[in-house]
Amino acid sequence: MSTKCLLPLISLCLILAGTTGCRSLNPWAAPPVWQAEQLTAIEGFDIPECALVVPERDAVFVANVSANPDEFWSDDNKGFVSLLNNKGDVASFRWVKSTPQLPLHGPKGMCVLGDHLYFTDNTRVMRCSVETGEGLELFAEGFGKANDLATDGNRVWVSDTTENAFIAITLDGTKTRFTAPQGINGITFSEGRMFGVSWHLHEVFELDPTGKQPPQPFGLASEFVNLDGIVVLPDGTFIVSDFKGHRIATITPDRKTVRTLCELDSPADISIDPDKGILYAPEFHQNRVRVYRLKKR
Numbered sequence: 001m002s003t004k005c006l007l008p009l010i011s012l013c014l015i016l017a018g019t020t021g022c023r024s025l026n027p028w029a030a031p032p033v034w035q036a037e038q039l040t041a042i043e044g045f046d047i048p049e050c051a052l053v054v055p056e057r058d059a060v061f062v063a064n065v066s067a068n069p070d071e072f073w074s075d076d077n078k079g080f081v082s083l084l085n086n087k088g089d090v091a092s093f094r095w096v097k098s099t100p101q102l103p104l105h106g107p108k109g110m111c112v113l114g115d116h117l118y119f120t121d122n123t124r125v126m127r128c129s130v131e132t133g134e135g136l137e138l139f140a141e142g143f144g145k146a147n148d149l150a151t152d153g154n155r156v157w158v159s160d161t162t163e164n165a166f167i168a169i170t171l172d173g174t175k176t177r178f179t180a181p182q183g184i185n186g187i188t189f190s191e192g193r194m195f196g197v198s199w200h201l202h203e204v205f206e207l208d209p210t211g212k213q214p215p216q217p218f219g220l221a222s223e224f225v226n227l228d229g230i231v232v233l234p235d236g237t238f239i240v241s242d243f244k245g246h247r248i249a250t251i252t253p254d255r256k257t258v259r260t261l262c263e264l265d266s267p268a269d270i271s272i273d274p275d276k277g278i279l280y281a282p283e284f285h286q287n288r289v290r291v292y293r294l295k296k297r
């Protein structure tokens, strides 16, 4: 079709802006903005650092650090993992806890791969049956401060906040280590790409899971205080939790625009149910998990 023929068509579409057929051609239409409506707040946790929703199992896991003030990385034998159902009811408060052979200290980031729930525990990564919570065992060790976990579907990835590294671990325990931004905290995968946030640098990065490219900053450091968690919505919007900025924020898929999604005390490692549009946000210092419905304005 020639340009001459296209012009009347585009003009018609602009006139009809507001009808679904031509909306995407309207260059002045404001892109939709994500909003969060709080559905509930679940109280009574013990320093929750991470909430992980697993929709296919109708389960939400909450990692409780359970420590004395400012001793969130101490080997104190007090940590545990709670199990919630998808209605937000606590099915088992201490679903995974220390055993005489394997003490748990400060569970934080979690992921599910295969039949196992994996979670960090200070210098280690532990795992147990995702079905029953039984069979607790050591998966990997030797980290500085193992913070978050993510999976690409084949391996478990660990962010090590003090060693400034992210590490891939195969199911047989083989580690491959990559240099991460200083203070790396939350990590996630989306559509085969890997992203992470830095607590110390206040910045969001695309990470190369092959290690060939250095971390690529988004250039948003001036927007944040101390970043903890990151997830990516199906439309490519990033959601990050700013622990000391006391808010959860969206970043547009073009990585340029930051908007406050909700304000809360100390949001740590967040999780989403992408199909239902539900966001789970642990409030570390308030012993609470807030649950939000995401919607576009």
Ligand SMILES: [Ca+2]
Pocket: 049, 108, 109, 147, 148, 185, 186, 228, 229, 268, 269
């Ligand atoms: Ca974290």
